[in-house]
Amino acid sequence: MDEDAGSMERIFNCGAGAVVTKSIGLKPKEGYSNPTVIELEHGILNAMGLPNPGIESFGEEILKIKKLNIPIIGSIFGSNSEEFAELAKKMQNYGADALELNMSCPHAKGYGLEIGADSKLVEKIASKVKESVSIPVFVKLSSNIPDLVDIAKSAEKGGADGIVAINTVKAMKIDLELKMPVLANKIGGYSGKAIKPIGVRCVYEISKNVDIPVIGVGGVTTGEDALEYIMAGASAVQVGSAIYYRGIDVFGKICDEMKIWMKNHGYKNISELVGVAHT
Amino acid sequence: MNYPKPTKIIIAEKENADVKTFLFEYPQEIIPGQFFMIWIPGVDEIPMSVSYIKKRGVRGITFERVGDATKALFELKEGDKIGIRGPYGNGFKISGKRILFVGGGTGIAMIAPAVEEAINKKISATVILGVKSKKELFFENRLKKCGAEVHISTDDGSLGYKGLATELAKEIIAKEKFDLVLTCGPEMMMKKLYEICKNIPFQVSLERYMKCGIGICGQCCVDKGLRVCVEGPIFDGETLKSIEDFGVFKRDPSGKKVKF
Numbered sequence: 001m002d003e004d005a006g007s008m009e010r011i012f013n014c015g016a017g018a019v020v021t022k023s024i025g026l027k028p029k030e031g032y033s034n035p036t037v038i039e040l041e042h043g044i045l046n047a048m049g050l051p052n053p054g055i056e057s058f059g060e061e062i063l064k065i066k067k068l069n070i071p072i073i074g075s076i077f078g079s080n081s082e083e084f085a086e087l088a089k090k091m092q093n094y095g096a097d098a099l100e101l102n103m104s105c106p107h108a109k110g111y112g113l114e115i116g117a118d119s120k121l122v123e124k125i126a127s128k129v130k131e132s133v134s135i136p137v138f139v140k141l142s143s144n145i146p147d148l149v150d151i152a153k154s155a156e157k158g159g160a161d162g163i164v165a166i167n168t169v170k171a172m173k174i175d176l177e178l179k180m181p182v183l184a185n186k187i188g189g190y191s192g193k194a195i196k197p198i199g200v201r202c203v204y205e206i207s208k209n210v211d212i213p214v215i216g217v218g219g220v221t222t223g224e225d226a227l228e229y230i231m232a233g234a235s236a237v238q239v240g241s242a243i244y245y246r247g248i249d250v251f252g253k254i255c256d257e258m259k260i261w262m263k264n265h266g267y268k269n270i271s272e273l274v275g276v277a278h279t
Numbered sequence: 280m281n282y283p284k285p286t287k288i289i290i291a292e293k294e295n296a297d298v299k300t301f302l303f304e305y306p307q308e309i310i311p312g313q314f315f316m317i318w319i320p321g322v323d324e325i326p327m328s329v330s331y332i333k334k335r336g337v338r339g340i341t342f343e344r345v346g347d348a349t350k351a352l353f354e355l356k357e358g359d360k361i362g363i364r365g366p367y368g369n370g371f372k373i374s375g376k377r378i379l380f381v382g383g384g385t386g387i388a389m390i391a392p393a394v395e396e397a398i399n400k401k402i403s404a405t406v407i408l409g410v411k412s413k414k415e416l417f418f419e420n421r422l423k424k425c426g427a428e429v430h431i432s433t434d435d436g437s438l439g440y441k442g443l444a445t446e447l448a449k450e451i452i453a454k455e456k457f458d459l460v461l462t463c464g465p466e467m468m469m470k471k472l473y474e475i476c477k478n479i480p481f482q483v484s485l486e487r488y489m490k491c492g493i494g495i496c497g498q499c500c501v502d503k504g505l506r507v508c509v510e511g512p513i514f515d516g517e518t519l520k521s522i523e524d525f526g527v528f529k530r531d532p533s534g535k536k537v538k539f
Contacts, residue, residue, distance in 0.1 A: 001497035001504065003534040010504025022497070022534070030532035034316075034324035035362075037491035039281035048496065053535040177285035178320050178360065244495045248504075 001243065003052070005064035008072070015252030018071035020238060021058070023102040025077050025111075026087060028054040033184040038173060043192030043219075044241050045173055047107045047185035050077060055087055059094045066095035073138070077102040079110045081121075081128035092133045099135060101125060101160075104142035104167035106189040112167075113142045119154040126158025138215060140164035143195075143202050152206045164215040164238065165202045169195050192241040193219045200232045207233025207275055221245055223257020233275040281493050283318040283362025289337075291357045294417035298343045298385070299353055305363055306336030310370025311393035312463075312484055312513045315340065316492040318362030319355070323348035326489045326508070328389030328463070329366060332396075341388035341417070367492050368512045371482055373397050375458030379451065379479075380427075381472055383409045383444050383464020389484060390463050391418050398426045405451065406430065409444025409464065413437035445471040452476065466539055470526030473519060481516035485525070488532055498534070501525070 001007040003022040011019055031051030038045050052058070055076075065072050074096035076087040088099050103122060105112025115121055122139065129137050139155040141148060143166040152163050168189025173182045181187075199218025207214045216229030217238040226237045242250045258270070267273060290302040305315075309332050317340060318324040325348045331339030344353040355361065371393050378397050382390035387408050397404045404427040410416050411434045423429050431439030432447040440447045445468055448460075452475065460476045462469050463484035473481060487499035487507045494509035501507060502522040505514075519525055528536045 001495065001500070003497045004500055004504075004530070006502055007497045007500045007504035007506075028531075028533040028535050031490075033322075034490060035283060035318055036324075037493065037496060038283065038364075039493065041280070044495070046491075046496075048490065051490075051498070051533050053530075053533050057535050175283075175285060175362075178362070180320060182283065182318075182362075184323070241495065244493055248494070 005061040008061070008065050009068060009070065010248065011251065012070045014249045015255050016239070017236070018073055018097070019065070020073045020100055021062070021075050022052050023050055023075040023077045023105065024052045024055050024058050024087065024091070025050060026055055026083055028052065028057065035183055038182055039244075040173055040190075042194040043190050044244060045171055045183065045188045045190050046168065047183045047188030049185060050105060050108050050111060055090045059090070062091070062094040062096060071097050073098045073100050075100040075102055075140070077105065077108070077111050079115070081125045084125045085128045085132040088129045088133045088137070092135050097135060098138060099129065099133065100138045100140050100164055101129060102140050102167075104140050106142060106144055106168055106170040107185055107187050113144055113170075116142055116151065117145045119147070119151050122151055123154040123158035126155045126160045130159035136161040138162040138164050140167060142167045143198050144170045148202055149205050149209045152210050156210045156212050160212060162213045162215060162235075163206055163210060164217060165206055166195070166199045166218045169198060191219070192245070193221055195219050196225060196228070200228055203229055203234050204232040204277065208278060220254070221250070223254050223261055226254055226258055227261055227273065230270065230273050231275070231277040233278065235274055281364050283316065283324065283364045285360045286363045288355060288357055288359050288361065291355065294341060295414060297415075298341060298417050300330060300339050300341040301355070301361070302331060302333070302337055302339040303361075303363070304336050305338045307366060309338060309366045311373070311396050312371035312389060313366035313368045314389075314512060315363050315365040316367065316489070317352070318364075319348055319351050320360070320362060322351040324362070325349070326367070326492060328484070330388040330391055332392045341385075343385045365492065367508050369510065371461055371513050373400060373402065373461075375402060375480075377403045377455075377457050378405070378459045378461060379448065379457040380404060380406045381409065381444055381448055381460065381462040381464065382406070383462075383468045384411075384415070386462070386464030386484070387418050390461070391422060393461055394422055394427050395425050404428065405455070405457070407432060407444050407447055407451070409447070409468065411435065444468060445475060448472055449475050452479070466526050466529075473516065476516070481519070482513050483519060484512045485514060486512065487529055498530070498532070
């Protein structure tokens with residue numbers, strides 16, 4: 001979802017606090033051929049290939065959403081700091097409330113993870129974007145790297161206002177009958193409940209080592225999942241695959257479940273729980 | 280599970296020069312109007328309406344060779360395997376005493392099982408099959424045999440009524456009363472028909488470029504986030520009122536708007 005204003009409006013009305021757009025690049029991109037998404041036993045495997053209509057066309061979608069006063073985080077991807085900066089400026093001009101720099105897509109050549117594995121480049125892009133805009137800038141990182149904490153520190157050094165972790169986990173499915181990978185791109189990213197422990201670990205490690213807020217992502221399906229990320233140090237969480245598992249109104253359900261848990265355990269404000277697992 | 284199940288084609292039959300039917304065993308329950316995601320290994324995976332809902336779990340798809348995927352599919356033979364997942368979407372709601380079905384081009388493929396279900400439910404079925412020319416027609420005999428009143432329209436007049444299916448529909452609607460109109464075909468045809476059928480309950484099958492088929496990627500959304508793969512592909516006349524996209528634009532694989 002979140003490739004057009006209509007679906008973003010629907011997601012917001014289903015209880016999301018803010019909406020992150022599909023990752024947008026400079027030019028229209030069709031993405032990979034199908035199969036791009038399949039369900040596996042314990043999660044969803046996808047290789048979309050960063051499909052997006054390009055920053056020029058995307059303006060009208062954001063303008064529509066801003067008229068409705070829906071908080072919007074513009075996700076962008078580029079192959080170098082200049083591209084990121086150009087996209088960032090346009091997103092800010094359209095009215096995005098914050099930016100998410102996609103440095104973690106695990107299956108796009110020249111983009112995403114290929115950039116987010118290089119700490120110098122991460123710092124350079126973060127600082128270049130920060131110079132170009134005044135809205136908050138988050139950097140979305142992948143778990144598919146050994147030195148995640150160092151990369152997060154580089155983003156912080158570059159001036160990032162927050163870290164988003166994690167993106168999908170690099171994965172593959174081979175069909176036994178047909179003896180070939182099912183995804184057209186062969187390699188994709190795994191999401192859903194199966195990756196939650198990986199995400200929780202990453203958020204825990206990052207939040208311990210940086211002073212900027214962390215947004216947790218990866219398998220958040222219930223209020224309890226969200227609370228686990230928050231205890232690990234997340235100040236907010238993102239939800240994606242759970243739309244499939246629990247329906248599009250999953251956002252409201254998660255919020256309700258969080259409230260019930262907090263009430264039963266005597267908490268009034270979610271901030272009391274951020275990072276409690278660290279003590 | 281939404282995983283493309285390798286499935287053997289048990290019967291491959293030519294309907295005309297460019298249209299083929301594949302039958303296979305796929306025992307899930309199916310409502311007419313629902314679709315499969317059909318994986319042609321190594322080529323593509325595309326949404327395709329169910330065209331046969333037979334006994335003992337035999338299902339079918341009927342398609343025209345138009346793009347790379349359907350051209351590759353057309354070359355497959357009995358015994359070859361395709362990956363199938365689904366069925367997806369909501370399907371038609373078939374009720375009332377008298378239904379008019381309008382199938383345009385390959386839209387005829389998904390109209391056929393809906394007609395058969397109506398006949399099974401003892402609902403009287405009038406069917407318009409609209410094609411450009413006689414050689415593109417298929418399923419005429421199948422629908423006549425099941426007991427439907429079948430009308431043909433061809434743009435070039437090579438068979439039946441000479442003109443558009445919508446013009447023929449207008450004439451038939453002026454003479455007879457229907458409780459429901461069901462249609463699948465080119466979007467501009469369906470839009471015109473929708474205008475003609477102002478006061479008759481209406482159900483349309485929309486087609487949009489699809490990727491996931493399970494409501495998460497957002498590629499096929501219309502209006503305010505209505506997912507053609509989940510909330511559709513069948514939309515009723517009431518819902519259509521607010522779908523501004525209908526007959527105006529669709530989105531290409533990048534999400535860019537493309538005018539009809």
